[in-house]
Amino acid sequence: MASPTRLTGPVYVVNDNIDTDQIIPAEYLTLVPTNPDEYEKLGSYAMCGLPNALYPTRFVPADEMKTPYPIVIAGRNFGCGSSREHAPIALGAAGAQAVVAATYARIFFRNCVATGELFPFESATPLNEEFQTGDEATLDFEHETLTRSRDGRVFHLKPLGEVRPVVEAGGIFNYARQSGMIAAQA
Amino acid sequence: MTLTETILARASGRRHVAPGENVWVQADLLLTHDVCGPGTIGVFHREFGRDAKVWDRQKIVIIPDHYIFTADSLSNRNVDILRDFVREQGLPYFYDVIDDPQGHWKFDASRGQLKRQYGGRFAGVCHTAMPEKGHVRPGEVLFGTDSHTCMAGAFGEFATGIGNTDAGFVMGTGKLLLKVPETMRFYLEGELPRGVMAKDVILHVIGAIGFDGATYRAMQWDGPGASALSIDDRMTIANMAIEAGGKNGIFAADQKTFDFVDARCRANGTKADYQPAVAEGEQKFVYDEKFDLSKLEPTVAMHPDPGNRALAKTLGHIHLDRAYIGSCTGGKTSDFLAFAEVVKGRRVAIDTFGVPATPQVVDDLHKAQLGGQSAWSVLESAGVQMTENASCAACLGGPADTFGRVNKPGLNCISATNRNFPGRMGNKESKVFLASPYTVAASALTGRITDPREFL
Numbered sequence: 001m002a003s004p005t006r007l008t009g010p011v012y013v014v015n016d017n018i019d020t021d022q023i024i025p026a027e028y029l030t031l032v033p034t035n036p037d038e039y040e041k042l043g044s045y046a047m048c049g050l051p052n053a054l055y056p057t058r059f060v061p062a063d064e065m066k067t068p069y070p071i072v073i074a075g076r077n078f079g080c081g082s083s084r085e086h087a088p089i090a091l092g093a094a095g096a097q098a099v100v101a102a103t104y105a106r107i108f109f110r111n112c113v114a115t116g117e118l119f120p121f122e123s124a125t126p127l128n129e130e131f132q133t134g135d136e137a138t139l140d141f142e143h144e145t146l147t148r149s150r151d152g153r154v155f156h157l158k159p160l161g162e163v164r165p166v167v168e169a170g171g172i173f174n175y176a177r178q179s180g181m182i183a184a185q186a
Numbered sequence: 187m188t189l190t191e192t193i194l195a196r197a198s199g200r201r202h203v204a205p206g207e208n209v210w211v212q213a214d215l216l217l218t219h220d221v222c223g224p225g226t227i228g229v230f231h232r233e234f235g236r237d238a239k240v241w242d243r244q245k246i247v248i249i250p251d252h253y254i255f256t257a258d259s260l261s262n263r264n265v266d267i268l269r270d271f272v273r274e275q276g277l278p279y280f281y282d283v284i285d286d287p288q289g290h291w292k293f294d295a296s297r298g299q300l301k302r303q304y305g306g307r308f309a310g311v312c313h314t315a316m317p318e319k320g321h322v323r324p325g326e327v328l329f330g331t332d333s334h335t336c337m338a339g340a341f342g343e344f345a346t347g348i349g350n351t352d353a354g355f356v357m358g359t360g361k362l363l364l365k366v367p368e369t370m371r372f373y374l375e376g377e378l379p380r381g382v383m384a385k386d387v388i389l390h391v392i393g394a395i396g397f398d399g400a401t402y403r404a405m406q407w408d409g410p411g412a413s414a415l416s417i418d419d420r421m422t423i424a425n426m427a428i429e430a431g432g433k434n435g436i437f438a439a440d441q442k443t444f445d446f447v448d449a450r451c452r453a454n455g456t457k458a459d460y461q462p463a464v465a466e467g468e469q470k471f472v473y474d475e476k477f478d479l480s481k482l483e484p485t486v487a488m489h490p491d492p493g494n495r496a497l498a499k500t501l502g503h504i505h506l507d508r509a510y511i512g513s514c515t516g517g518k519t520s521d522f523l524a525f526a527e528v529v530k531g532r533r534v535a536i537d538t539f540g541v542p543a544t545p546q547v548v549d550d551l552h553k554a555q556l557g558g559q560s561a562w563s564v565l566e567s568a569g570v571q572m573t574e575n576a577s578c579a580a581c582l583g584g585p586a587d588t589f590g591r592v593n594k595p596g597l598n599c600i601s602a603t604n605r606n607f608p609g610r611m612g613n614k615e616s617k618v619f620l621a622s623p624y625t626v627a628a629s630a631l632t633g634r635i636t637d638p639r640e641f642l
Contacts, residue, residue, distance in 0.1 A: 017397070017398070017490075017491055017607075019491075019605075019607040019610075021582070021583070021605070021607050021608070021609055021610050022607060022608055022609060022614075025583065025609055025614070026582040026583040026584055026610075027583055027584060027585055027586065029221045029252075029253075030221075030253060030258060030260035030261045030264060030585065031260065032224040032225050032228060032264065032267070033225045033228070033350065034224075034225055034228025034229060034232060034350075035228070049608065049609045049614050050608075050614075051608050051609075051614055051615060052614075052615070053615075076398065077397075077398040077401070077431065080397070080398065080431060080607075081333065081428075081605060081607055082332075082333050082582070082605075083222075083331065083332055083333035083335075083347035083348065083349060083428075084221070084222065084349075085222070085225065085331075085349035085350040085351060086225075103398065103401070105398065105401060105431055106401055106402050106431065106433060107333060107347055107348070107349065107428075110348070110349065110352065111349035111351070111352075114349055114351035114352050114355075115349070115351050171351060172351060172352070172355065173229075173233045173351070173354075173355070182359075
């Protein structure tokens with residue numbers, strides 16, 4: 001996905017250790033992400049595994065296909081558990097563009113990059129206590145900062161480094177072709 | 187170099203690799219299943235073209251195992267997508283649910299959930315089936331589209347889970363770019379005391395390091411305690427490396443490994459030659475701790491994550507609604523025999539479900555005799571609802587009609603499986619407690635979390 005220079009919108013906030021079963025529950029893994037209509041459907045279920053008591057606001061409102069939250073803010077170990085690539089895909093299909101987490105589980109991070117569905121930013125300190133769902137924030141891709149609109153406080157993010165051009169290209173295949181690592185598509 | 191570094195150096199054609207280096211690794215095998223296979227095939231066709239051929243037909247293993255015994259039409263379709271691809275590519279290692287290579291899979295709900303509904307080639311849960319069918323070999327590199335692929339580290343190989351896009355890349359090229367992980371060493375001493383199982387070892391360790399304590403790292407199991415463990419025990423432990431965030435778990439291959447692997451490769455006619463990895467020169471560990479197995483006690487991971495550790499003997503106040511034994515980590519023959527040892531001649535007090543990992547486990551349990559009765563019959567007589575339909579079943583919830591799925595909110599389930607995040611076994615307002623087959627069995631008898639030593 002081409003990275004905007006700035007992205008402003010409401011954030012959706014989750015705590016530590018959100019596993020991929022909560023991002024996309026197992027019953028929806030029957031959907032095959034490479035089929036376009038099933039890809040869209042996966043998006044509509046994104047984050048629906050979060051317990052209602054802890055997360056009374058849904059990431060994707062009932063009966064809608066897209067999320068109003070382009071940015072997800074998470075604590076530690078986001079995307080742990082199952083290796084299902086359906087997880088970053090569901091978030092991306094719902095319309096999320098970036099996650100800002102304190103740390104990631106390895107396979108989820110890799111799947112974000114491989115698919116190019118999401119920019120997986122890391123914050124220097126956990127930001128899930130600094131924001132509430134619905135707060136407006138601006139993600140500055142050039143300076144790699146997240147700014148809280150209500151008071152203008154700026155949080156610095158860790159550099160995405162070599163990950164960034166791969167996500168911008170739309171994933172590893174596109175990146176590998178653009179950079180001549182594999183042959184252009186027949 | 188550590189075991190993991192040694193294997194990755196060889197697989198990337200280098201004399202030496204160091205943690206943090208990115209290297210192109212040659213795969214020996216790619217494993218996929220019905221949940222991630224169709225998406226992987228979709229990526230493969232999209233990126234390499236509709237007429238593309240896989241990089242090596244002998245090196246792809248496809249095992250439908252997740253959503254098999256369900257009337258869900260998309261699930262049944264996904265098994266058909268695998269069969270179509272296997273036919274198109276001429277792949278030899280496809281463990282189909284049905285015998286007809288031109289057929290369509292459809293679960294017949296009217297025949298019930300308990301009696302077997304599969305053909306002669308069906309293999310059950312992929313990670314348990316891989317060694318049974320002669321697809322694990324010491325020193326090799328295995329990529330699989332499932333996080334529990336790391337279970338094959340029990341056999342001294344580098345095995346790790348990957349996503350569909352990476353798997354599509356491997357399918358076309360046989361290669362993957364990997365970062366060499368740092369290695370953590372877990373040096374095991376002593377012997378497991380009565381009532382304590384391999385599951386207790388891994389739950390204890392995950393509790394000690396935290397369930398993201400091995401993120402991006404290799405977990406290497408060493409020492410006399412590791413050598414003394416059976417192959418099944420090593421599989422239970424290696425399986426749950428991912429539950430600590432690990433990239434892989436690994437045991438050095440020894441004579442037990444060679445005997446097991448050689449027999450399975452011979453019986454199945456699979457590739458029988460391999461080059462075991464031996465750690466070379468100085469090994470650098472980012473973490474190096476000793477664990478005395480003789481000090482361990484029956485351990486439980488409480489809701490809502492596998493690192494939330496407590497001793498079973500302190501949890502008698504937690505009432506349970508159901509018990510479950512099954513999955514790659516907990517549905518092996520030895521797991522069911524341990525369970526049967528506890529419940530023999532007794533009666534479970536709560537709904538209890540048993541799902542063998544593979545058809546081989548089903549056969550073993552029908553044959554194994556415990557005091558003049560088959561193990562299968564011991565389990566059934568105790569009130570355990572046993573299905574012959576080996577699969578992942580309710581370990582990860584699945585479609586609503588999945589056998590043993592937790593479909594109601596508020597239920598507490600104790601399970602010999604590997605994950606207990608919210609909603610893992612079905613309803614997201616239910617709770618899952620992870621424990622050894624012994625502890626699950628004892629808890630099934632009392633209806634509350636129970637230390638199995640009360641019954642042994």
